[in-house]
Amino acid sequence: MTPQQGMQKIAILYDASQAVLSTFQLDEVLNQILAIVRDYFHLEGASVLLFDKDRTVLRVRLSFGKQPSSMEVPLGKGLTGAAVHQKRPIYSPDVTKDKRYICAVESTRSELAIPLMVRDEVVGVLDCQSDQVDFFDTETEDLLTLFATQASIGISNAKIYSLEQKRALQMSAIGAIASKAxxxxxxxxxxxxxxxxxxxxxxxxxxxxxxxxxxxxxxxxxxxxxxxxxxxxxxxxxxxxxxxxxxxxxxxxxxxxxxxxxxxxxxxxxxxxxxxxxxxxxxxxxxxxxxxxxxxxxxxxxxxxxxxxxxxxxxxxxxxxxxQQVEALAYVDGLTGVYNRRFFERKITEELERAARYEGTLSVIMVDIDNFKKVNDEFGHLLGDEVLRTVAQIFAGALRKPDHCCRYGGEEFSIILPETSGPKALKVAEKLRGLIADYDFPGIPRRITISAGVADFPTCGTTRDDIVGAADNCLYLAKQSGRNCVMSPYNMNTPKLFT
Structure with missing residues (x-):
């Protein structure tokens, strides 16, 4: 090595260390690396490929000249993959005769792939190419290899800095997400x-x-x-x-x-x-x-x-x-398994607000089991409880998913029918009445029947008290009419009676 070459070597290494250690931003480090390669070694093209551990591939991160700006190379493939695999520089003086060469630029004739390593761990590859055959002599290869050592440290430092920055942001993100949780x-x-x-x-x-x-x-x-x-x-x-x-x-x-x-x-x-x-x-x-x-x-x-x-x-x-489970227990009747009065009061308010907002419809059916006191007196409270459970199950099984069957109190049930007009609700109530009248209750030798009253929004009113009061009045009329029947403004001669 001549004194001039020695001075050049020292100058390159000094500039390299100054450049790559002067910043912790990865893209700036890579730009400095390629600028030194271009300015000191007068190459037509070079690129830095970083090792992606997750995908086990080399990925072009930055390049100049005719080198592709985006490219993936599997480990062990091409000269760059071989450099990673063998952890040493791989030189091909004439790529046209080298089966390992992966053609990225047609004019390339010689290629030098140098692994970028820190403590025996590969972080990437510095890939240098020339359009001249056997462009890289031993001195050039040695200088580039020494430079790659400095470049590796700069890349590693930048990655550590980037990772720490990312972790700080991630910790802040975790805190923000936890507060929403x-x-x-x-x-x-x-x-x-x-x-x-x-x-x-x-x-x-x-x-x-x-x-x-x-x-x-x-x-x-x-x-x-x-x-x-x-x-x-x-x-x-x-x-x-x-x-x-x-x-x-x-x-x-x-x-x-x-x-x-x-x-x-x-x-x-x-x-x-x-x-x-x-x-x-x-x-x-x-x-x-x-x-x-x-x-x-x-x-x-x-x-x-x-x-x-x-x-x-x-x-x-x-x-x-x-x-949800605790709330469900608070809103479920312990005997029948359907919703309770508390749920009814909450849901009727919600559904009325929704119906008013979207100019929709809503109906309520109030139901009473006819002569239920006689059932308890004649057959005992155990069978009476079984009647309540069975009636609730029949109602729940016959209603739609959006409907809500509630035990209002004692032998009385209330049913909320969202998006249902009064005439349709009347048909639902008649269906329920028929199902109960036709059912054979075990242990009870006579028929169990129900009476029901139907009211709807907005025909019968706009508030909870309007609708429930109208349905209660209709239920009272059903009982006065002999029981086992349904009354509503739509099957009486006075449809305005409850408005």
Whole structure:
């Protein structure tokens, strides 16, 4: 080595160390690396490929000249893959005669791939190419290899700095999500708030929460983001061969790349999807499915943060489930299993407000079991209780899902029929009356019958007292008319009687 070459070597190493250690921003470090390669070595093209541990590929992060700006190289493939595999520089003086060469630029004739390593761990490859055959002599290769050592340290420092910055942001995001997790105990409201908080704080393209049904079916409950699920809210995720089932059964996260792993789980157009099981006390509650347009959306380094988010959500959802159960007990009649008077008072107010807001209809049926005191007196209270349970079961089985059957008190029941006009409610009441009259109650040798009164919004009034009062008046008339019948403004000669 001549003195001039020695001075050049020292100058390059000094400039390299100054450049790559002067900043902790990864893109700036890479720009400095390629600027030195271009200015000192006069190459037609070069690129820095970083090692993606999750995908076990080399990915072009930055380049100049004719080099491709985006490219993936599997480990062991091409000269760059060989450099990583063997952890040493790989030089091909004439790529036209080298079977390992992956052609990215037609004019390339020689290529030098130098692994970027820190403490024997490969972080990437510096790939240098020339349109001249055997361009890289031994001195040039040595200088580039020494420079690559400095570059590796700069890249490693920038990655550590970037990771620490990301972790600080992630901790802040976890705090924001945790605050939303305690903001509500109402399940549907909670799930919507969690989706919004996660999408905002983690900058996701798509986030969905699915809950487990008793049979294990996953139902989409809430979603947020620009990526839209392939199913609608309240629909089930098809289980056949779905990776979500695997994640849920193993209770471990699963990352999916739809472009490589067949069909997507939930998002069309996603480059990557992450399935995070929601588990509380060992019991699966559901699943968070996150979507990213990028195929590197969920790196291993972020997994602990994302699992922590799932744990926070699982705890919040479990609390909401407990609240639902307690609330259900408070609104269910202990004897008959249908809703109680407390639920009726809450629901009638809600449904009247909704009917008024959307200019809809609402009907109420008030029902009384005829001569129920005689049933208790003649056959005992145990059989009387059984009659109440059976009547409640018949009502519940004959009504629609949106309808609400409540035990109003004693032998009296109240039924709320949302989006149902008075004439339709009259038909429902007649159907219920017929079902009871035709039923053979075990242990009771005579017929059990009911009387019913029907009133509707807005014909019979606009307030709770208007509607319930009108239905009660109709029930009174039904009893006065001989029982086992239904009365409403629509089957009497005075339809305005209760307005």
């Amino acid at each position: 305690t903001a509500s105990l109402k399940l549907e409201e909670l799930l919507v708030q969690l989706c919004m908080a996660i999408a905002t704080n983690l900058a996701l393209d798509g986030i969905s929460v699915l809950t487990c049904e008793p049979d294990g079916t996953l139902i989409l409950r809430a979603q947020e983001g620009s990526l839209k699920p392939v199913i609608e809210t309240s629909q089930a995720l098809l289980p056949e061969g779905n990776p979500a089932e695997r994640a849920l059964s193993r209770k471990k996260p699963v990352v999916l790349h739809p472009d490589l792993d067949s069909r997507p789980v939930l998002y069309e157009g996603a480059g990557s999807e992450l399935m995070l099981p929601l588990v509380s006390a060992g019991k699966p509650l559901g699943m968070i499915v996150m979507g990213a347009r990028s195929d590197t959306g969920f790196p291993e380094e972020d997994m602990q943060t994302l699992v922590s988010v799932a744990d926070i959500c699982a705890t919040a959802i479990q609390n909401a489930f407990y609240f």
